[in-house]
Amino acid sequence: MAELKLSGIVKNFGAVRVLHGIDLVVQDGEMIVIVGASGCGKSTLLRIVAGLERSTGGTVLIDDRDVTALEPAARDIAMVFQNYALYPHMRVFDNMAYGLRIRGLSKEDIKRRVQEAADLLGLSELLDRRPRELSGGQRQRVAMGRAIVREPKLFLFDEPLSNLDAKLRVAMRAEIKRLQRRLGVTSLFVTHDQVEAMTLGDRLVVMHEGRAAQIASPMEIFERPADTYVAGFIGSPSMNFLPATITEDAKAATLSDGNIIALPPGQFAARPGQKVTLGIRPEHISLTGPLRLTIDLVEPLGSECVVHGKLASGEIMALRLPGAPPSATVLDIAPRTEHLHVFDAETGKRLPPPA
Amino acid sequence: MAEARNSIAAPVGMAGSNPRADMLTHVVLVLGVLLFALPIWIVLMGSTHDAGTIGRGDVPLLPGAEAAANYSAVWNQGNKQRAGVPVSTMMFNSAIMALLITFGKIAISIISAYAVAFFSFPGRMLFFWAIFITLMLPVEVRIFPTFQVVSDLGLVNTYAGLIVPLIASATATLLFRQFFLTIPDELVEAAKMDGAGPIRFFKDVVLPLSATNIAALFVILFVYGWNQYLWPLLVTTSTDVETIMIGIVKMLGSQGDTEWHLVMATTVLALLPPVAIVILMQRWFVKGLVETEK
Known part of the structure; x- marks a missing residue:
C-alpha cells in the first residue's frame, strides 16, 4: 500500500527524447492504466518506475521515499511481464518462492505465503508443475502469484494479457480487477488495448508521443477528451471528426459543405470565425438531419451494427446503430447536439468551457 | 510404424515399396557398418592373440586365447621392451x-x-x-x-x-x-x-x-x-x-x-x-x- 509520485520524468534514448516530462500521482490503492499506441513511451515509463530503465531526468517517489537511483529489488515493487517470464526450470512453487528466498524469509513464512497466494489464484493443485506444463492462463496466474507473495508496495503490469486468447483475456481482466480491489495494492497497468484500459483503470493516463495527453477517470476521458488524439483513441469505432468554422453568433459551426450544426449551449468558449474540428462518436448520431451519408460498408455485430459511409462533402463517417443493419443505401443523419465535441483545429485541444 | 504405413499406401519409388530397393538399402548399410567396424574388430581380435600370430603376418578375425595375458601385461607393465610405462x-x-x-x-x-x-x-x-x-x-x-x-x-x-x-x-x-x-x-x-x-x-x-x-x-x-x-x-x-x-x-x-x-x-x-x-x-x-x- 503506497502512494506513487512521478514528477518531470524525462527519458532520452541517444538523441531521441521518448518521454517529455511526465507528472503523475497514484493514490494509495489506486489502479492506474497507462494506455497508448505502440511507441508512445508507456512501457518505458513503467520500466522507469520499476527501475529497469534509468530516467534522464525527474524523480520517482514511493511513499515519499526517493527511489529514482535505487535498484529494482530495493524499491519493494513487483512486476508482471507480458510473456510471464517464469523460470522454466523451477516448479510453480519455486517460481513464486524465489524472491522470498532471496529476501531471506523463513521456510514456514514462504510456504504460508505461497500457499495463500496459490489458494487465491486457484493454483494449489499446480504447485509441483513446471511452467511448460501449464496453459497460458495458468502461467499468467503464476506470474501474478509471484507478484502477490512479495506483498509489495506497488504492482506493475506490462501488458500482461496480450499473450492470451480473446476469451481468456476477458476472464483474466475481470480476475485482475477483483484481485487488485481485494488486495488494495497500488497498481500501474500498461496496455495498448482501450477496452482493457477503460474496464480496469480507476484513472487512465493516455500517452501520446511521450506526453500524457490526458489523465482522468475512464468516463471523464470518454465524455470530455482533452484533445483530438484522446478522442480518436478511446472509443470504438473511433470518433468522427468534421472540420468546421464557428458562425458569427458563436452558437453554431458551419461544415465544409455549408451545413450548419448547432453547438451545445454553454459548453464551449468558441470565437466567431474560429477554425474548429467537430467530434461526434458513432453512437451519438441521429437518423434525421441535413447530412446525407452514402453507405459503403455495414458490419453487423448482432445486437448492433456499424455503418461506414461518406458524406456529400467527402468526409468519412462511422455510425453505430442498434438492431439490424439498415436496408437503405443512403441515410439522412445529424450529430446529436448534446454529445458534440469541439476542438481547436490548429492545436487539437478541446475548447474550454466559457468563463 | 514404418511397416504399417507402407502397407496402406506406399508411394512408388520409395524405399520399402519394393523388395529389391529394400535389399539395396540394406546392402549399402551393411557395407557402411563393415567399413567402420572392421578395423576396430581386427584390433579387438588382434589383442587376443600371442605375439607370433601377427608377427607371421596373419590377420586373425576370430578371438585367440591370450586375451587375459595381453591385457594384464599392458595394464600392469606396459611395453617391457621399450621400458614403457604401464x-x-x-x-x-x-x-x-x-x-x-x-x-x-x-x-x-x-x-x-x-x-x-x-x-x-x-x-x-x-x-x-x-x-x-x-x-x-x-x-x-x-x-x-x-x-x-x-x-x-x-x-x-x-x-x-x-x-x-x-x-x-x-x-x-x-x-x-x-x-x-x-x-x-x-x-x-x-x-x-x-x-x-x-x-x-x-x-x-x-x-x-x-x-x-x-x-x-x-x-x-x-x-x-x-x-x-x-x-x-x-x-x-x-x-x-x-x-x-x-x-x-x-x-x-x-x-x-x-x-x-x-x-x-x-x-x-x-x-x-x-x-x-x-x-x-x-x-x-x-x-x-x-x-x-x-
Missing part, C-alpha cells in the same frame, strides 16, 4: 588431462560468455571479437610460442603445462553466448525484481538452464582432450606424465620388433573411456544439441 599410469594421466581440460574449458567459457552476453561494459564487443578471432588460432598454429611460454614458466613435464594451454576455448564461449542470447530479457528482469544479483542469477537460473548444453560440450571436449597428441608430444619428455596417445605411438618401433598384440590391447583400452562417456551421456548429448525450446 598403461594404467598412462590412462590415469590421460584421464586427468581430459577431465581438467573439459572442466577448465567449460568453466572459463561459460563465465566469459555470461559476461559478454549479459553485461554492458566498455570494450564488450572488443573482448568478444578478441575471443572470436582466437578461433582462427588452434593449438597447432601457436604451438611454438606456447611451448616457449610454458618452458619459460618451467612447466614442461607437469600436468599444468599439459593442460593450461589447452583450456581457453573460443568455440565453447561462442556456443554458450549464443545460448545465453536466447534467454529472454524479461527473465533477467524478473530476476532483478526478485532481487537476484548477477551471481545469484548465474547460479540459480543460467546454470540450470545450461545443463543440457554443458552436457553436450562435456562429451565433445572430453573426447577432444583425450585425443590430444601433438601438444603432449612436445611438452612431455618424462614418462611420469605420459598420456596414452603418446604411449601408443612410442610402442611402435621399427617394423620388426613391434609387439602388435600389445599395441592392439593398449589401443582397445584407450578407446574405452571416450566410448563410455559418449554412451553414458548420449541422452543429454542429443538433448543439448537438438533442444531449442526452453
Whole structure:
C-alpha cells in the first residue's frame, strides 16, 4: 500500500527524447492504466518506475521515499511481464518462492505465503508443475502469484494479457480487477488495448508521443477528451471528426459543405470565425438531419451494427446503430447536439468551457 | 510404424515399396557398418592373440586365447621392451588431462560468455571479437610460442603445462553466448525484481538452464582432450606424465620388433573411456544439441 509520485520524468534514448516530462500521482490503492499506441513511451515509463530503465531526468517517489537511483529489488515493487517470464526450470512453487528466498524469509513464512497466494489464484493443485506444463492462463496466474507473495508496495503490469486468447483475456481482466480491489495494492497497468484500459483503470493516463495527453477517470476521458488524439483513441469505432468554422453568433459551426450544426449551449468558449474540428462518436448520431451519408460498408455485430459511409462533402463517417443493419443505401443523419465535441483545429485541444 | 504405413499406401519409388530397393538399402548399410567396424574388430581380435600370430603376418578375425595375458601385461607393465610405462599410469594421466581440460574449458567459457552476453561494459564487443578471432588460432598454429611460454614458466613435464594451454576455448564461449542470447530479457528482469544479483542469477537460473548444453560440450571436449597428441608430444619428455596417445605411438618401433598384440590391447583400452562417456551421456548429448525450446 503506497502512494506513487512521478514528477518531470524525462527519458532520452541517444538523441531521441521518448518521454517529455511526465507528472503523475497514484493514490494509495489506486489502479492506474497507462494506455497508448505502440511507441508512445508507456512501457518505458513503467520500466522507469520499476527501475529497469534509468530516467534522464525527474524523480520517482514511493511513499515519499526517493527511489529514482535505487535498484529494482530495493524499491519493494513487483512486476508482471507480458510473456510471464517464469523460470522454466523451477516448479510453480519455486517460481513464486524465489524472491522470498532471496529476501531471506523463513521456510514456514514462504510456504504460508505461497500457499495463500496459490489458494487465491486457484493454483494449489499446480504447485509441483513446471511452467511448460501449464496453459497460458495458468502461467499468467503464476506470474501474478509471484507478484502477490512479495506483498509489495506497488504492482506493475506490462501488458500482461496480450499473450492470451480473446476469451481468456476477458476472464483474466475481470480476475485482475477483483484481485487488485481485494488486495488494495497500488497498481500501474500498461496496455495498448482501450477496452482493457477503460474496464480496469480507476484513472487512465493516455500517452501520446511521450506526453500524457490526458489523465482522468475512464468516463471523464470518454465524455470530455482533452484533445483530438484522446478522442480518436478511446472509443470504438473511433470518433468522427468534421472540420468546421464557428458562425458569427458563436452558437453554431458551419461544415465544409455549408451545413450548419448547432453547438451545445454553454459548453464551449468558441470565437466567431474560429477554425474548429467537430467530434461526434458513432453512437451519438441521429437518423434525421441535413447530412446525407452514402453507405459503403455495414458490419453487423448482432445486437448492433456499424455503418461506414461518406458524406456529400467527402468526409468519412462511422455510425453505430442498434438492431439490424439498415436496408437503405443512403441515410439522412445529424450529430446529436448534446454529445458534440469541439476542438481547436490548429492545436487539437478541446475548447474550454466559457468563463 | 514404418511397416504399417507402407502397407496402406506406399508411394512408388520409395524405399520399402519394393523388395529389391529394400535389399539395396540394406546392402549399402551393411557395407557402411563393415567399413567402420572392421578395423576396430581386427584390433579387438588382434589383442587376443600371442605375439607370433601377427608377427607371421596373419590377420586373425576370430578371438585367440591370450586375451587375459595381453591385457594384464599392458595394464600392469606396459611395453617391457621399450621400458614403457604401464598403461594404467598412462590412462590415469590421460584421464586427468581430459577431465581438467573439459572442466577448465567449460568453466572459463561459460563465465566469459555470461559476461559478454549479459553485461554492458566498455570494450564488450572488443573482448568478444578478441575471443572470436582466437578461433582462427588452434593449438597447432601457436604451438611454438606456447611451448616457449610454458618452458619459460618451467612447466614442461607437469600436468599444468599439459593442460593450461589447452583450456581457453573460443568455440565453447561462442556456443554458450549464443545460448545465453536466447534467454529472454524479461527473465533477467524478473530476476532483478526478485532481487537476484548477477551471481545469484548465474547460479540459480543460467546454470540450470545450461545443463543440457554443458552436457553436450562435456562429451565433445572430453573426447577432444583425450585425443590430444601433438601438444603432449612436445611438452612431455618424462614418462611420469605420459598420456596414452603418446604411449601408443612410442610402442611402435621399427617394423620388426613391434609387439602388435600389445599395441592392439593398449589401443582397445584407450578407446574405452571416450566410448563410455559418449554412451553414458548420449541422452543429454542429443538433448543439448537438438533442444531449442526452453
